[in-house]
Amino acid sequence: MSPYLYIVPVFFVLIAIEYSLARWRGRGDLYRFQDTVTSLNAGLVSQFINIMGGAFSVFMYSILVAQLGLFTWDASNVWVWVFALVLYDFCYYWVHRAGHEVNLFWASHVIHHSSEDFNLATALRQSATGFYFKWAFYFPLALLGIPTKIFIVVALIDLLYQYWVHTQLVGRMGIFERFMVTPSNHRVHHGQNDYCIDKNYGGIFSIWDQLFGTYADERPDEKVIYGVRKPLRSWDPVWANIQHYLVIARFVGSACSWREKFAHVFGPPRGSLHLQSVGEPPFRAAEFVPFATPYSPTMKIVGAISTVIGTMMLMTLYVLEPTLSLLENLAYSAVMLIFFSFIGRLWLHPKMMETTR
Template sequence: MNPIVYAIPVFMLTILLEAWVARRRGVAVYDIPDAITSLHHGVLSQVTNAFTKIATLGIYIAVYEAYRFTEWSMSSIPLWILALVLYDLCYYWAHRMGHEVNVMWASHVVHHSSEYYNLSTALRQTSTGALFGWVFYLPLAVLGIPWQMLVIVGLIDLLYQYWVHTELIGRMGVLDRILVTPSNHRVHHGQNDYCIDKNYGGILVLWDRLFGTFAEERDGEKICYGIRNPLHSFSPIKGNLHYYADLWEMSRAAQGWRAKLGVWVAPPGGWTDEPIEHFEPRTFTRFDVQTPVPLRWYVALQYAVLVPFVSHFIGVAKGLDRGTAAVYALGILVTAVALGALLERLVWGKWLEQARLLVLGLSFAAVPQWFGFEAPLLLKGALLVLCVGSVVWLNRQAVAPANTVGVAA
């Protein structure tokens, strides 16, 4: 069973806990549309990972079998620790290139597109990371680290980074000098001038200190999160693909093949001679389309219904044939797209959501097994009632585009 299945309830509970604590403290660290968008990106990242993991892991195993210098013992604790340290070093360079090479930034930018910084932001992951990220870990295969060890230390490195996405934990003293902490990682997510291209480490901030990319959080300057060219959308499709589209257009406009190639491999903003503009935190506003409160809570409810389906998909995807898994994945994608459109108050999102609800409710009730899960009759009936009731409720809601407005950070 994929360990992420067991992590999902922990993610959901800690997000709710953080939101509750923030509310008690009177700190605005959550916005429902933004948080749901982050969660949608996390869902789609796991869905695409179910299809790409076999290929990327297969390449690693092939390199390991053909070129390894030695073979590491799976029973040696010191070797496990060393493997984790080496993995974190590879992660540092993969992460750094994800900021310094345009085509890799196109994949990673989605993680930085949230203008809030909380635990849900940690789950705002890319769906296109398999294109390039695996390359940076091939040296570990040559060193002889077995794929099982790679997967486990990689999971440890990934899960560690979850808790550092919060504004509720301040400085941590000496730990800030050694480990990636909330303070260090807040800098990494900032748009402020001093935050750009800093603090790439996964677990250890020592790499940043060693390679000259460390910056300490400044007490006198509020960090503003997000990206310099804001996304202004809750669409998970646009979130994952918008920068690829930008690069394609710029590449087409460039003169000569060297310039065209340069667009893709240059640093973000580095394909022109224009200096990077100064960022002024005092004038920063967050994206907001003033989604009506009832619609926000409706989307939150539907996401809560989606979570068990996502957990089930992650758990069974490995045993499904590719076509069946693709159908299941498509249903999850349509859900994310429809709910994102509703958050943007797009009329077509209402119709797509109603169609989705009818298909889901009727098919879940009608099929003997839901991708291997034999649902109790009571559960089938409850979901059907919820879906039909949601269709009726949505039909009474006026969903119309609003002028985009900003809210003070």
């Protein structure tokens, strides 16, 4: 049974704690309702897909280990696990860096950066489309013969560590930041200020960023503005997952040569992106206005209920999944994706935007 059956409720409890703490400290603005619901629903969308996507990644990894694994490892030795975790995090640095610096992979990762808030709900705004390529970046572990079960566990540890760093309630952490990813240096990663772009890719350890020249400290004199330069401007978590693939397809379709088409897919992101395009005015943090649309009290209830229903349906799928065929699993998830997309688009329906009765 999926460990997420137990992990998801813990995530929700921690979000409730962070929200309460934020309000208590007079920072209730850290959570905006629409953005939070979109983040949570995007997290649910990602899980509905990754129940199958994760199985695909594990399947591909296990084939690599079986075919190419050079050594056998003693899984009862704790140092084998530590070594696997460090090597996994090194590979994660590169998969994450590729997610920012290769347009096709950015199409998958951009959803995580599409929130203009930064809180524990943002952490759940994960991609639903990364499963088809990410496994290939862990080739070094497979080549060394790191067993699949160790790979699965260290991958989960790496992911879970990254949850707590999505908060504005923890300040600077001194020397710890030189070695570990912390809320401060991950805030920089989510920033769209000039100094934040393409910085701090680490998962658990920030040493990779120090080594490869992508580290930046949070600046006390410049407020971090979260999000991407070309904002999503939508509350639809399914659209957030696919929109940049469509941008790439449009660019490829209008490209004049194969060389240009290739550059649009595998070159650095352009067109809709976090990068400043030539001719655009410079980024001014003080002028930034986050995306927000008016919504009725009814829509507030509908939004909250959508997350509750989605979570219950996901929990049910975690339990049922071992007994379902691939087709049944696909159908179940497809229905949920349509549901979340519908709710996301409902925020922009004129009737649902009436704030007075």
